[in-house]
Amino acid sequence: MSCSGFTCSKNCLCAINLLYVMVSMLMIGIAAWGKWFGLVSSFxxxxxxxxxxxxxxxxxxxxxxxxxxxxxxxxxxxxxxLFLVFVVQFAVSSACLAINKEQQNQLLEVGWNNSQTTQRDVEKSLNCCGFSHVDVNGTCPAACFLSHTKCDTCAAKIQEHAGEVLRFVGGISLFFSFTEILGVWLTYRYRNQKDPRANPSAFL
Structure with a gap:
């Protein structure tokens, strides 16, 4: 049977959705693993x-x-x-790829101020203190602060890799957004195809 047939459409849809199932399980597993091993403490x-x-x-x-x-x-x-997810994901991925350094800094600062738990995680993992300045009279879980050595600000360390991370996330998200629009097209075509094993006069 040609690839434009019923069976091919069905197999392609099944393959795409199996990929999504694996990705979803991977996301759940990584999040649970990070929480279990204390890599991320923010609920x-x-x-x-x-x-x-x-x-x-x-x-x-x-x-x-x-x-x-x-x-x-x-x-x-x-x-x-799936189409709604495509629209949202395409917009987010485009924003990730188009964002400049000034906008990155603003978004990072907003995210930093929203959660003290995330602040502590970042300070501990990146060995830095504060976002744009180090408060010597405050508290910080970073090793440099505890050993009374000079600590860099977290903004400086985050920005070293923020651009690369955003481009990577944007690229991956853009790739999956195209698989989603492919899934929408396959679903539309598959819905309008007749099952050769079914009653030929049945309404689909």
Whole structure:
């Protein structure tokens, strides 16, 4: 059977959704691993990653079930949700790739001020204190502060890699956004194809 046929569309949809299932499980596993080993102590960060992973898992499960059973309702809602995810993800990935250093610094400072737990995690892992200045009269879990040696600000250390991280995240996100629009197109085509094993006169 040619790749434009029913079976090929079904297999492609199943493959895409299996990929999404694996990605979602990986996200959940990495977040749980980071929390378990104390790499990330912020419940907001861990909860956010796990939440996105669970959402992606259920979307992929709906798509996989709809593809296997050729279920029209499931495929319709899957197609709509996947398109909305594509729009959001494409916008975020484009922003990550287009953001300049000044905007990076503003976003980093906003994120820094939102969570003291995240501040402590960053200070400890990067061995730095404070965002833009070091408060010698304050507290800091960094090794340099505890040993009374000179500490760099966290802004300086974060900005060393922020651009690379944003480009990497933006590129990966952009890649997956194109797989999502491919999934939308495949779902639309698959919904309008007749199952050769079904009753030829049945309405699809």
């Amino acid at each position: 907001q960060v861990v909860g956010g990653i796990i939440g996105v992973g669970v959402f992606l898992f259920f979307v992929a499960l709906a798509g996989l079930t709809g593809a296997i059973k050729h279920h029209q309702v499931l495929l319709f809602f899957y197609m709509i949700i």
